[in-house]
Amino acid sequence: MKDISPRIGVAYDLFGNGKTAIKGTWGRYVQGLGGGSANAPGPYIVNPTNTIVQSTTRSWNDSFFPVGDPRQGNFAPDCDLNNFSSNDECGGIDNTAFGKPVANTTYADDVMRGWGNRGYNWQSSVSVQHELRPGMAVLGGYFHTKWKNLIQMDNTLVTPADYDQFCITAPVDARLPNGGGYQVCGLSDVKPEKFGQVNLVATNADHFGDPLQVYDGIDVAFTARYGHGGTLSAGTSTGRMHSRCVSPDLPSVPYCDNDPSFWHPQYKLSAVYPLPWWGVQAAANWQNLPGFPATAFYVATNAQVAPSLGRNLAACGAQAVCTLTTQNPYYGGQIWGGNPNMLAATGASISTLGIPLIEPNSVYEDRLNQVDVRLSKNFKLGPTRIQGMFDIYNLFNAGSILVENTRYGANWLRPSVVLGGRLFKFGAQVNF
Numbered sequence: 001m002k003d004i005s006p007r008i009g010v011a012y013d014l015f016g017n018g019k020t021a022i023k024g025t026w027g028r029y030v031q032g033l034g035g036g037s038a039n040a041p042g043p044y045i046v047n048p049t050n051t052i053v054q055s056t057t058r059s060w061n062d063s064f065f066p067v068g069d070p071r072q073g074n075f076a077p078d079c080d081l082n083n084f085s086s087n088d089e090c091g092g093i094d095n096t097a098f099g100k101p102v103a104n105t106t107y108a109d110d111v112m113r114g115w116g117n118r119g120y121n122w123q124s125s126v127s128v129q130h131e132l133r134p135g136m137a138v139l140g141g142y143f144h145t146k147w148k149n150l151i152q153m154d155n156t157l158v159t160p161a162d163y164d165q166f167c168i169t170a171p172v173d174a175r176l177p178n179g180g181g182y183q184v185c186g187l188s189d190v191k192p193e194k195f196g197q198v199n200l201v202a203t204n205a206d207h208f209g210d211p212l213q214v215y216d217g218i219d220v221a222f223t224a225r226y227g228h229g230g231t232l233s234a235g236t237s238t239g240r241m242h243s244r245c246v247s248p249d250l251p252s253v254p255y256c257d258n259d260p261s262f263w264h265p266q267y268k269l270s271a272v273y274p275l276p277w278w279g280v281q282a283a284a285n286w287q288n289l290p291g292f293p294a295t296a297f298y299v300a301t302n303a304q305v306a307p308s309l310g311r312n313l314a315a316c317g318a319q320a321v322c323t324l325t326t327q328n329p330y331y332g333g334q335i336w337g338g339n340p341n342m343l344a345a346t347g348a349s350i351s352t353l354g355i356p357l358i359e360p361n362s363v364y365e366d367r368l369n370q371v372d373v374r375l376s377k378n379f380k381l382g383p384t385r386i387q388g389m390f391d392i393y394n395l396f397n398a399g400s401i402l403v404e405n406t407r408y409g410a411n412w413l414r415p416s417v418v419l420g421g422r423l424f425k426f427g428a429q430v431n432f
Contacts, residue, residue: 001118003030019131023141024124031119031149056098058084059091059315086317094315096196108203111151117204121147127219135225140218143239147213152205152246157197160251163188166309168300170357175413176296177358184298184355186252189305195314209246215239216262230273238265240361260361264290283374291365292401297354298408357408368400370419384432393423 007027014020064078065071071078071089079090086092110117127141167185170176205211217239224232244257267288274281302316372393379386403417 001113002115003118003120004028004116005030005120014128021129022126023129024126026124027122029121029123031121053095053097053100056093056095057315058093059313059317061089061091061316064089091315091317092196094196095198097198105153105200105202108201110204111149111202117149119147119149119151121145137223139221139223141220143215143217143219145215150205150211150213151202152208152211152248154201154203154208154248155198156201157199158190158194158249160247160249162191162194163249163251164191164309164311165251166305168298168304168308168355170298171408177363180357184254184357186254187355188250188252189309190314192311192314192317205246208248210244211246212242212244212257214242216242227273230271232269232271234267234269236265236267238263240264254356255359258360264364266290278377280375280377283376285372287368287370289368291367292404293361294358294363294365294404294413295360295406296357296408296412297406298357299354354407365401365404368402368419369396369398370400371395384430386431387429389425389427389429391423391425391427393425394419394421397422 005028007025009023009025009027011021011023014022060077060079062073062075062077065088077090079088081090084093084096084098111119123143123145125141125143127139129137129139131137165185166187166189167183168187170180170182170184173180176182217237219235219237221233221235226232240260240262242259245253247253247256268286270283270285272281272283302313306312372391373395374392375390377388379388398419399421400419401415401417402419403415405411405414405416
């Protein structure tokens with residue numbers, strides 16, 4: 001593959017006095033290429049394991065046998081796992097090529113060869129820096145990045161006509177938008193006769209519509225020197241990633257066009273100052289960041305889906321008890337970018353995701369608010385220099401949520417990772 005990647009940067013002294021500068025950049029940056037493809041050309045490394053389909057999923061109904069049968073509810077798949085068709089408690093596998101010596105994915109020429117076919121992005125920026133007075137300056141900038149030649153996984157054995165669409169009703173819950181109870185539509189399930197038929201081809205996403213991945217951001221920063229050796233830095237930054245997926249296989253994808261609000265700014269402030277006692281230097285950092293984006297993935301049962309779909313889920317076969325969770329990437333095609341909104345039926349215990357009930361990047365937890373401080377002092381012992389440090393991390397012991405359970409249910413929104421508690425730390429750095 002061959003590419004030309006022009007880049008340019010300019011800076012201009014606006015008033016000719018060295019106090020105000022306008023800067024701009026513009027450039028093209030190509031995506032790195034790696035080895036491992038089973039049928040990639042020339043310099044690519046062929047990995048033998050990529051010539052075998054190594055994963056698949058199937059539904060499992062532990063309530064298949066009647067009450068009183070020891071196989072009912074025993075948490076073991078009572079079926080012939082070597083039989084890839086639906087039998088007893090197990091549904092059919094969702095990729096009939098499982099275990100066979102065929103390539104997981106083939107690559108179209110438009111992503112492997114030719115001029116300008118490699119994934120790339122355009123990056124541009126414009127900024128203004130102005131000196132307010134000696135030792136004090138302000139900077140403002142706008143940044144724009146657009147990704148091109150996005151890759152789409154296309155299952156050539158199915159088309160949008162091979163899917164039936166359905167809706168589900170979101171649970172009634174005050175924590176959901178408008179209290180829940182709304183319809184989530186645009187969901188798709190492959191027709192039973194096409195279930196498990198997979199032949200993936202990686203190709204340019206532009207063949208199937210108008211995919212989009214664009215970032216826009218604004219930064220404002222202030223820096224100053226003050227007193228006897230003190231420095232102060234403050235700034236704010238905000239931006240958004242607008243993404244739009246395409247699908248050659250599904251008739252629609254929920255929340256495919258995600259255009260979040262631009263105004264979720266982060267604020268940061270840091271100061272360093274040498275104290276007038278014993279050569280001690282004090283430093284403090286404060287940051288206020290957007291909260292964790294809340295999501296809700298709902299696991300729906302076949303009984304909830306069938307009335308709208310007009311049949312059982314394809315993965316369930318004749319089993320009336322079956323659960324809908326997230327799609328295996330080999331089932332029915334995969335949206336570019338690993339979009340988690342692709343859905344299919346698999347066993348409830350296999351996946352941690354499900355049907356998205358909340359549009360991505362529309363609901364956030366409380367903002368993170370953190371303060372850290374440091375006291376340091378330098379010592380000199382002959383040619384050796386020692387800096388002793390005393391740090392307090394998370395001075396006010398904030399408990400902001402960093403990660404939470406996104407699976408809708410009894411534990412939904414339960415934090416799994418929170419900001420670490422107040423921490424005192426002593427350290428030293430020795431230079432010799």
